[in-house]
Each structure stands twice: as C-alpha cells, then as structure tokens.
Amino acid sequence: MTVQGSDGESRSTTRTIQIDALARVEGEGAVTIELKGGRVEDVRLRIFEAPRLFEAFLRGRGMAEAPDITARICGICPVAYQMSACHAIEAALGVEPGDRIRALRRLLYCGEWIESHALHVVFLHAPDFFGCESALAMAALRPEFAQRIRDSLALKKAGNALVRLLGGREIHPINVRLGGFHRVPRPVELAPLAEELKAARDLARDLVKWVGGLDFPDFEQDYDFVALRHPSDYPMNEGRLISTGGLDIAMDEFLDHFEERQVPYSNALQCRKRAGGGAYFVGPLARMNLNFDRLSSEPRQAALETGIAWPCSNPFMGIVARAVEILYAIDEALRLIGAYEPPEEPAVSCEPRASAGSWITEAPRGILFHRYEIDPGGLITRANLIPPTSQNQRQIEEDLIRFAPSVLDLEPDAAAWRCEQVVRNYDPCISCATHFVRFKVVS
Secondary structure, eight states: OOOBOTTOOBOOSEEEEEESSOOSSBSOEEEEEEEETTEEEEEEEEEOSOOOOHHHHHTTSBGGGHHHHHHTTOSSSHHHHHHHHHHHHHHHHTOOOOHHHHHHHHHHHHHHHHHHHHIIIIIIIGGGGGTOSSHHHHHHHOHHHHHHHHHHHHHHHHHHHHHHHHHSSSSSOSSEETTEESSOOOHHHHHHHHHHHHHHHHHHHHHHHHHHTSOOOOOOOOOOBEEEEOSSSOSSSOOEEEETTSOEEOGGGHHHHEEEEOOTTOSSOEEEETTTTOOOBOSHHHHHHHHGGGSOHHHHHHHHHTTOOSSOOOGGGHHHHHHHHHHHHHHHHHHHHHTOOOOSSSBOOOOOOSEEEEEEEEETTEEEEEEEEEOTTSBEEEEEEEOHHHHHHHHHHHHHHHHGGGGTTSOHHHHHHHHHHHHHTTOOBHHHHTTOOOOOOOO
C-alpha cells in the first residue's frame, strides 16, 4: 500500500492487514486484507470453523423434530431458528395457528432480542469505542462503566426469563413445537415478568441515550438494506421482504432474488443478490431504517433524541439500533403480557402431506430464511437454512475494502484492531454461518 506523508513521499508500497482470530464474536474467523499501490487488492473474511451440516442432519427426520434440531444451531438465537422452522413447515402444510399463539411466539421472540442485543451492545461492541479489549477492561476504566455492565446483565436476565418461561429453558428451548407450544403459561406466571420488564425498561431507555452519545467514525455508505415489513407491526415473524433498493416480495420468492455461493477461503456460504451478485445489509440497522414508523412511541422518541438522523447509513451506529430494539422489545413484551389470553389449546394439529414451504423471521442479527420439502409421511427430504451472517458476509468484506485505506498511518496492530471493529458492527454469528459447505471428494 502506498502511504503519503506530509512531504508527499511514499513510506511503503505493499501491506497486509491480518487478523488471525476475530475477538468478541460468536465463532471462529479471521480477516486478511491485501493492499498494493494505495488500493485494496483483496479482502477475505475467512471463516474456518468446521461446517456443521445441519441441512444434512434434517434430511430423513420427522418434520416435528425440526424446531428442536435447528434450535441447536445457536445458543444465542435458538428462538429465531425455531420460529423460522415452525412457520416454514406450517406454511407447507397450510396451517395457521391463530392470533393467540402468534402473540406468544412474538413474546418469545422479544425475550431473545432483549438477551441477545444486551450481550452484544455492552459486552461485545461497546469496548471498541473506548479502546478496550474486553468489557472487563472497560469496566476498569470508570466506575460508571462497571455499573453499565451490571445493568446490561439485568437486561439480559429479563430477556432470559421470558425465554425460560415460554421456551422451557434459556438455552436451546424445548417447549416450542409445530402448531404452537407443548405448554402455554397461565396469566399468573407472566405477572412477575411484567414487573421485571418494567424495571428493565428504565435501564434500556438509559442505554439508548448512552450509546447514542458514543464517538462514531465518519463512515456513511450507500447500502441496500433488506428486512421484513409488516402492515402494522415492527417485524419479527411476519411480513413481506423489502429493501431500500426497491425490492418488495413475498417470503417464498427469496430464492428467486438471492443465492448462496461457496468461496474458497470460507467454510460458510455467502448469500448475494442474484442480479449482479451484489452485497446487501441485514440486521437491526436495516430493520430500523425500513420500519422506523413501526416502532412504538417511546423507542421511536428515544431514537430521535440521540440526534442521529434516521434512516442511518453508518454501520458503526448499528449499536444504537440494537439498543433501541431492546427498548422496543421490552415495550412490546409488556403490551403482549397485558393483553394475554391463553389459547384454547397450546398447539393446533399439523398433519403431514407432500409439500414444500419457506419462511423468514427476523433473528437478532437479521433475516433468517428456512425452506423445507416434506414427503407424504412427514419426513423432511430437503432443508435449506440461510442465516443472517451468511447474508452479511459479502457486505462486511465490502465495508473493509472502503475502510482499510483510512488506517494507513496506524501501526499494524492498531490498523488490524480498527478493521476488526468493522466486523463487529454486524455482530456476526460465525457458528450459525458454518451450517453448510459444498465439497468434492477426489479419489
């Protein structure tokens, strides 16, 4: 890479920025950036975690097993996998569980958003803005940072409590089934959660204010944001897929517009737009940009009070979108608890038939696509799961292409650390992304 000093002389001609192991992300990955002649020659987000082959595990298994099997893909966002699996198979079977089960599923999703976002915002992402390697190092800087971590744990605890009550346990829930739940809570069981959530709401409101005042790099980019949009709700389980680029399609048209590709340096497929193979951006920032008017009044006001102009195209400000979504999820959970009426039955019947179905839900990190093909006896013959991180991989690489020239004057370790922050903007779940890999056996 060519670096021009104040005297106009070249200080170097080539440079490699190497991140051998990404920190504060779920899973194992690395980044290599090759620069030459003042230009970025190549960027590789190298995901080397072993592929986990969940699509293969699902083939030949009963359709009713899908929610429990897919929940094991991720310990942070198992609810997202269960919801996408249930909805996709129910769509294949022509089953609609009804408004009361819909409300419970949305409440369960609120719990996952709260606990996942609280973990990322304070423990994984915030240390970047204070030059710290970890949340513990950040806490050692100032007493108020230590309190911030305690508050984040309280937020995560409230989210975990929702997942535990509705899902049966906090990690890899076991109470979700096709058509609904194995058991639904009694109203008296939800009352203590409402009190915990009311206390958490004050913490969430303060968190939005805090992250909104962080010192963000100037990195506005032109993105194609993609997210669900519902006629009335902030999207979680339902809606059409839209984008800032003009896309507006039904969920089952996803594969007509997007495709996965294997790249030689990664054990995770990269999903790109079919038209031109371009990158796109999913996640909280995309959701807020495309659904700001669907936020309830208090989260919307909190977002405006940060002084950030929405829609926002600076990925470093994704931390603010996540904090706003915590506040929204708490508000929505309280609304759902207040209006709760148990369904007559915990689940509706799902009778097998030869069919195929697709669905998308909004995982904490963005849209999660599932498609299943089912035989007449209810066995899964084919499954296709496309996680959010698979969809954001190419966009992360493009961000690094644009960002790397800004760190030319830094020492190698400092330059690598700044580039690593670009990756963490997306809260990548690498373990989710390594669900599949195509390979050839050569004799």
